[in-house]
Amino acid sequence: MEKARESYSSLPDRIDEPWSLERRLMSIIGGGIRAYEHVFAGGIVCPHYVHPVVEYLISRGEYLTSYTPYQPEISQGVLQALYEYQSLIAELYEVEFVNSGMYDGATALAEAIGIALRVNKGKSILLPLNMNPRIENVLKTYSKAFEFSIKRYDPLDPDSVDEKRDDKVAAVVVDNPLSNGTINANTKELYDKAHAIGALAISFTDPLLASVTKPPGREGADIVVGEGQSLGLPMNGGGPLLGILGVRDDRRLLRNLPGRLVGKTLDRSGRRAYALILQTREQHIRREKATSNITTNTALNAIGAAISLSLMGKEGIRSVAWRVLVNTSILMEELGKIQALYIRTRKPAFKNVMYSIKTLQERVSLLRLFKYIHGAHGIIPFSIEQENVLLSCATEVHSRYDLEKFARILAKGISLVTQGGSHEV
Amino acid sequence: MKFNEKHEFRQAYWVEPEIFDLNEMDVGRVGLLTIDDDEVSKREAWLKQVLGEKYRPPDELELPQNSEVEVVRHFTRLSQEAYGVDEGPVPLGSCTMKYNPRLAWRVVTRGGLTGVHPSSIELGVEQGLLNMLYELQEWFKTITGMDECSLQPPAGASGELAGILMIKQYHKDRGEKREYILVPDSAHGTNPASAAMGRFKVVRIPTGPDGMVDIGSLESVLDETIAGMMMTNPNTLGLFEHRVLDITRLVHEAGGLLYYDGANLNGILGLARPGDMGFDIVHLNIHKTFSAPHGSGGPGAGVVCAKGELTRYLPGYIVEKSGGEFSLKRREKSVGDMQSFFANLPQMVYAYTFILSYGRQGISDVGLNSILATNYFIEMIKGIKGISIPYSSETPRFHEVVISLKDLVTETGVGAEDVAKYLLDKGLHAPTVYFPLIVEEALMIEFTETETLENIKYYAESLREAVEKAYENPQELKQSPRHTSVTRLDYVRANHPSTLTPSRRYEMKRVREKRQ
Numbered sequence: 001m002e003k004a005r006e007s008y009s010s011l012p013d014r015i016d017e018p019w020s021l022e023r024r025l026m027s028i029i030g031g032g033i034r035a036y037e038h039v040f041a042g043g044i045v046c047p048h049y050v051h052p053v054v055e056y057l058i059s060r061g062e063y064l065t066s067y068t069p070y071q072p073e074i075s076q077g078v079l080q081a082l083y084e085y086q087s088l089i090a091e092l093y094e095v096e097f098v099n100s101g102m103y104d105g106a107t108a109l110a111e112a113i114g115i116a117l118r119v120n121k122g123k124s125i126l127l128p129l130n131m132n133p134r135i136e137n138v139l140k141t142y143s144k145a146f147e148f149s150i151k152r153y154d155p156l157d158p159d160s161v162d163e164k165r166d167d168k169v170a171a172v173v174v175d176n177p178l179s180n181g182t183i184n185a186n187t188k189e190l191y192d193k194a195h196a197i198g199a200l201a202i203s204f205t206d207p208l209l210a211s212v213t214k215p216p217g218r219e220g221a222d223i224v225v226g227e228g229q230s231l232g233l234p235m236n237g238g239g240p241l242l243g244i245l246g247v248r249d250d251r252r253l254l255r256n257l258p259g260r261l262v263g264k265t266l267d268r269s270g271r272r273a274y275a276l277i278l279q280t281r282e283q284h285i286r287r288e289k290a291t292s293n294i295t296t297n298t299a300l301n302a303i304g305a306a307i308s309l310s311l312m313g314k315e316g317i318r319s320v321a322w323r324v325l326v327n328t329s330i331l332m333e334e335l336g337k338i339q340a341l342y343i344r345t346r347k348p349a350f351k352n353v354m355y356s357i358k359t360l361q362e363r364v365s366l367l368r369l370f371k372y373i374h375g376a377h378g379i380i381p382f383s384i385e386q387e388n389v390l391l392s393c394a395t396e397v398h399s400r401y402d403l404e405k406f407a408r409i410l411a412k413g414i415s416l417v418t419q420g421g422s423h424e425v
Numbered sequence: 426m427k428f429n430e431k432h433e434f435r436q437a438y439w440v441e442p443e444i445f446d447l448n449e450m451d452v453g454r455v456g457l458l459t460i461d462d463d464e465v466s467k468r469e470a471w472l473k474q475v476l477g478e479k480y481r482p483p484d485e486l487e488l489p490q491n492s493e494v495e496v497v498r499h500f501t502r503l504s505q506e507a508y509g510v511d512e513g514p515v516p517l518g519s520c521t522m523k524y525n526p527r528l529a530w531r532v533v534t535r536g537g538l539t540g541v542h543p544s545s546i547e548l549g550v551e552q553g554l555l556n557m558l559y560e561l562q563e564w565f566k567t568i569t570g571m572d573e574c575s576l577q578p579p580a581g582a583s584g585e586l587a588g589i590l591m592i593k594q595y596h597k598d599r600g601e602k603r604e605y606i607l608v609p610d611s612a613h614g615t616n617p618a619s620a621a622m623g624r625f626k627v628v629r630i631p632t633g634p635d636g637m638v639d640i641g642s643l644e645s646v647l648d649e650t651i652a653g654m655m656m657t658n659p660n661t662l663g664l665f666e667h668r669v670l671d672i673t674r675l676v677h678e679a680g681g682l683l684y685y686d687g688a689n690l691n692g693i694l695g696l697a698r699p700g701d702m703g704f705d706i707v708h709l710n711i712h713k714t715f716s717a718p719h720g721s722g723g724p725g726a727g728v729v730c731a732k733g734e735l736t737r738y739l740p741g742y743i744v745e746k747s748g749g750e751f752s753l754k755r756r757e758k759s760v761g762d763m764q765s766f767f768a769n770l771p772q773m774v775y776a777y778t779f780i781l782s783y784g785r786q787g788i789s790d791v792g793l794n795s796i797l798a799t800n801y802f803i804e805m806i807k808g809i810k811g812i813s814i815p816y817s818s819e820t821p822r823f824h825e826v827v828i829s830l831k832d833l834v835t836e837t838g839v840g841a842e843d844v845a846k847y848l849l850d851k852g853l854h855a856p857t858v859y860f861p862l863i864v865e866e867a868l869m870i871e872f873t874e875t876e877t878l879e880n881i882k883y884y885a886e887s888l889r890e891a892v893e894k895a896y897e898n899p900q901e902l903k904q905s906p907r908h909t910s911v912t913r914l915d916y917v918r919a920n921h922p923s924t925l926t927p928s929r930r931y932e933m934k935r936v937r938e939k940r941q
Contacts, residue, residue: 005789014782030532032553041544057501059530077506096928107763138761236539238770287618290614296719298724299723300723307500310489313455315453
């Protein structure tokens with residue numbers, strides 16, 4: 001005991017007054033660029049409008065400070081909200097079973113692969129060439145646990161799936177949009193090809209895009225996965241996000257679905273009521289035989305997504321998706337005018353535009369460019385996905401003016417840095 | 426008594442329709458934007474042209490249409506049918522439901538974390554946030570007695586999986602094939618689940634009559650096939666494993682590694698450190714010990730820390746400081762990423778707020794105050810007929826206590842679940858029920874340092890009242906709760922294949938199929 005206390009000597013002094021504490025916290029946390037319209041950096045996470053109603057409602061203590069609703073009689077509100085989340089996502093993707101949330105899109109995809117490995121004999125999975133590296137990093141981590149190998153196919157050429165026929169493939173992952181932002185025109189063919197080689201088809205589809213394109217459930221995907229941040233949730237510097245995970249109406253897939261599931265039932269007096277169901281899939285009942293170790297998930301973000309979807313509704317979500325599509329095409333056009341860029345995205349694209357800078361190849365000069373634009377213009381210009389592969393995105397929060405201005409600033413920054421003129425920044 | 430006969434607790438019940446059924450007139454409403462017919466036709470024409478055969482027409486999208494005020498009302502009403510730490514005590518054992526400081530939430534929202542893109546952190550322009558993460562790493566090292574911490578895992582279970590992968594890789598790199606992980610039978614369910622996820626086989630170590638890991642059983646299984654052992658201390662009975670140094674020494678001697686499940690860390694803050702007990706890898710639950718809210722089930726945050734050679738295997742990124750500049754670095758043998766980005770940041774803001782507001786001295790007292798809360802409660806319930814405290818009854822507990830209603834159920838038919846439901850009627854959240862599995866009719870109770878003595882007293886009195894009623898009129902407990910939004914649920918209906926309803930889409934599909 002004395003030892004523990006002694007070693008605590010390096011912990012900070014207490015800050016007594018709340019106003020001093022808040023000031024200290026704000027001074028360290030509240031300093032950066034926080035207006036979404038100034039963020040163009042893309043990838044898995046892009047700026048979306050977080051409606052004040054979403055922020056207000058998830059700030060309510062009943063949602064914010066509740067535990068997992070294991071006592072349903074006193075937690076009906078949380079359970080109904082999560083049931084509505086499951087139901088809204090089910091409509092968006094057109095599948096019947098959606099769980100109440102995973103950590104993020106990447107871990108949800110890893111768990112989807114886990115489902116496939118359990119119901120299918122295969123030991124490998126097929127990923128599209130150029131899968132987003134951040135997602136792939138998480139899959140590689142889980143591959144060490146689940147012991148599967150990763151193989152590739154070309155999403156532009158569905159026949160490339162056939163070539164892997166002999167590799168005992170458990171699942172084929174189909175992303176939409178592709179990691180470069182291009183809308184995947186071959187989703188249905190790819191789901192069919194997956195089935196033809198005896199694999200499950202896993203769709204990784206942006207939920208906002210799904211509101212205006214043929215949903216994966218209808219096109220034949222067995223498992224649907226998505227990154228829910230796109231539905232108007234905060235970026236949070238990358239975490240927490242919201243992992244969407246669902247399966248089509250198949251009992252075997254359902255039994256193997258990890259995470260919590262809320263179902264509708266009745267109480268003793270015949271009132272409509274909700275409860276956590278099929279809990280024998282979970283760790284607190286089944287321990288080492290559970291479908292996953294997941295416990296704490298991102299329920300609050302799932303509730304936030306349900307609120308956001310409710311606000312947007314059928315018309316609103318289509319208008320938001322439309323604006324994203326229009327803005328992405330404007331961004332592509334504007335970036336296309338910059339001579340120094342090599343655009344790696346095809347039309348139509350959703351949200352992200354991928355490009356390389358011909359004159360700036362090294363990470364250090366790209367970093368200099370990023371810091372110059374950030375410092376001189378207060379803009380977060382791009383994310384660096386791989387060496388000299390950059391992503392910028394356009395969403396509903398950007399105006400045409402914002403996008404044109406961004407392209408001008410980027411062009412100017414590139415020529416400055418190329419000529420070595422930004423060292424003073 | 427907090428509530429007398431005249432003023433009983435009543436939870437709201439709004440008979441709130443599902444969001445899909447709110448707009449009965451089924452007229453076009455939207456809570457986000459003003460959308461007129463012109464926009465709709467322009468939009469649909471554009472989408473159709475650009476998306477071609479991939480176009481999804483509006484009549485194939487079954488989403489509700491509600492106005493903003495109706496959405497606000499709907500989710501406000503639902504919230505009133507829920508109960509969190511902001512409503513009253515939630516003494517769930519091993520969940521550490523302490524107060525979640527509002528100041529931290531204000532900093533999260535007003536500070537604008539919402540608008541921070543991960544690239545700003547990765548590429549180093551968010552020096553303030555990196556500074557916070559760096560300081561947290563340092564403080565967590567101090568608190569755990571470990572050499573290095575990664576803030577990446579999004580939850581405790583994710584930290585466990587990271588730890589399991591570190592253990593796996595460590596042995597693999599040494600050319601050893603060790604396929605078993607030891608887990609005490611009193612452990613949290615995540616421990617065996619995480620080990621199994623890493624494709625280890627799980628060996629259960631029994632608890633001895635004193636409530637501690639049975640050292641004899643442990644010794645009998647230790648050999649060169651053991652990869653490691655996962656345990657928590659204090660254990661789930663609230664007892665401090667006082668032979669922990671022997672346990673860690675024995676496992677180490679067999680070549681295994683030791684993993685500390687930080688779910689129960691609150692009980693030893695200021696008293697002992699996992700690193701000093703001989704553990705190699707530790708995870709922390711930021712949403713337990715460090716005051717981040719549970720958010721109706723998440724998000725939380727895990728932090729995983731390691732000692733010596735094992736630090737090279739840590740997942741994600743470590744914040745480093747060089748010449749006053751903070752940056753993210755990976756460890757050379759890292760097991761990889763546990764989520765897409767660096768850490769669950771709002772949860773880290775809570776931890777930062779918690780540590781700064783308690784300070785060195787306050788943190789040192791957390792363990793003692795949580796122990797006081799537990800043992801005050803034990804004193805209040807001692808001698809209640811039908812209740813026992815199994816395993817070393819007279820030994821003071823740490824952060825939590827497990828009571829058994831085995832006698833009560835034999836004598837009255839009223840069990841742990843019935844008592845838990847009765848407590849709901851008193852305006853209290855129930856404890857953890859039927860866990861740990863080694864205790865029959867278990868109620869597992871943890872108050873934490875932030876609960877008031879009045880509430881603990883009221884909780885104990887309510888428990889006493891429940892037991893007294895069980896002897897007088899067991900039916901009353903069987904029929905509780907009566908004052909919550911709904912009464913006990915039909916679980917057969919909820920789980921039976923013919924009535925299972927996990928989404929509205931599935932419900933509608935079944936209705937359609939029945940009609941045909």
